[in-house]
Amino acid sequence: MxxxxxxxxxxxxxxxxxxxxxxxxxxxxxxxxxxxxxxxxxxxxxxxxxxxxxxxxxxxxxxxxxxxxxxxxxxxxxxxxxxxxxxxxxxxxxxxxxxxxxxxxxxxxxxxIKGPRAKRPLPKPLSVSGASELTGLKNKDGKSLPLPSDWIEARNSAVLALCYGAGLRISEALGLTAQDLPLGRSLSLTGKGGKTRLIPILPPIKKMVEHYVKLCPYPLNKDGSIFFGARGKALSPRIIQAEVQRLRGALGLPETATPHALRHSFATHLLAGGGDLRTIQQLLGHESLSTTQRYTEVDSAALMTVHRQAHPRA
Structure with missing residues (x-):
């Protein structure tokens, strides 16, 4: 030796x-x-x-x-x-x-040597009311809110509305350019992994984006993002994340309320409303159906929680 x-x-x-x-x-x-x-x-x-x-x-x-x-x-x-x-x-x-x-x-x-397979954590969506409040679509009583008069508030609401109303990743929302405007009834988007998908754009989401563009003080660049920071540079995801952190404290939402949680909420609420997995997979741009199937577990877990809380024999 x-x-x-x-x-x-x-x-x-x-x-x-x-x-x-x-x-x-x-x-x-x-x-x-x-x-x-x-x-x-x-x-x-x-x-x-x-x-x-x-x-x-x-x-x-x-x-x-x-x-x-x-x-x-x-x-x-x-x-x-x-x-x-x-x-x-x-x-x-x-x-x-x-x-x-x-x-x-x-x-x-x-x-x-292979280690034990770690169970993937379930997505943590918000409630319908929590997601609507966070995006500025409705208040806690379910009533529609007026559009913000401040351009930065309008910007934040538009970005979050795209995450919840269209299921976009925050990077995808911030990647929209003037070429994507005006938004129509659908949007063709190339997302993660170069995968292109067609996303329906609901009228309230379209209205919020158009309202922001109208208030924005900076000229839109054909190839640049439509979302600007306060000084006219491309908007950083951290600004939106910090805004969500502030809002969830003000609205009493859980710490799991993040921009990405709005995308989870989009999928979970669609599934609860009768949407099929294949359609949701296409809307989210998931490569594998198994990734989308996680939302069925979220829905089942929520049902079991409601059952335990409400059933007299539970």
Whole structure:
């Protein structure tokens, strides 16, 4: 065994962490997370193998050793969720890549290891009234609101109305140009992955966009976005996100109320109203129907909640 192969695992971890903070300049919290994850892995392996770890032993770990660690993390005293176990496995892979670059130590078993499949979180849509309030379409009593007289308020309402009323991603809404105007009954849009879809534009949404364009103090550029920031530059998504954060506090909406939650609301409310999955898939521009099917789970979860709250035997 060479001198390099005898380097203790704890020493390699210290050097690895120094590399993360020094050369890669990762944040202190990120480095602490790596330290916590790798230390837990090394501590388990030392106990599991009943021997001190060094580079040669790290290179010689077998698939059963890695699987034993992952099983321990999922079924131990403090079991982790599948997504947390995946994160730990990712940290271990990063650590081993560094070992290979720094000391030419490679483990043949690690690429064979797959972590648990993390369950994709369900979309968190708003209620119909919450979405209408957030976009400025209606008040909490369900009555239509007058169009804003301030151009920035009109701009914000138009962007959010496109997210909810047409199911656009915020990047798609902010990507509309003067060539898309005047809006008709539908809009042809090329979105994520270069996928083109045809989206119906409801009269209230069309009216809000036209109202904003009328109030906007800046001339529209044929190829530039129709949505401007206060100083005349292209509008940043962060401005809309900050506005939604302010509005949800004022309206008493949950923290899950975001511009993207309006797109989720568009899909969920269509489904609840009788829309079929294939049509909603096309409207959202999803490549796979399985992505759209998540909204059926949201609808089912909502129904179960209502049942539990309302049924006398629940």
């Amino acid at each position: 060479t001198a390099i192969q005898k380097i203790p695992a704890e020493e390699t971890l210290a050097i690895f962490l120094s590399h993360l903070s020094g050369e890669r300049r990762l944040s202190d919290k990120t480095v602490e997370a790596y330290q916590r994850d790798i230390s837990a892995f090394l501590g388990f392996m030392a106990s599991h193998l009943d021997e001190a770890l060094h580079l040669a032993r790290l290179a010689d770990l077998k698939p059963m050793d890695f699987r034993a660690y992952l099983a321990h993390r999922r079924r131990g005293d403090k079991p982790l969720s599948p997504s947390s176990v995946q994160r730990q496995l990712s940290a271990i892979r990063t650590y081993y890549r560094y070992l290979e670059r720094r000391w030419d130590v490679k483990n043949a078993a690690l690429p064979l």
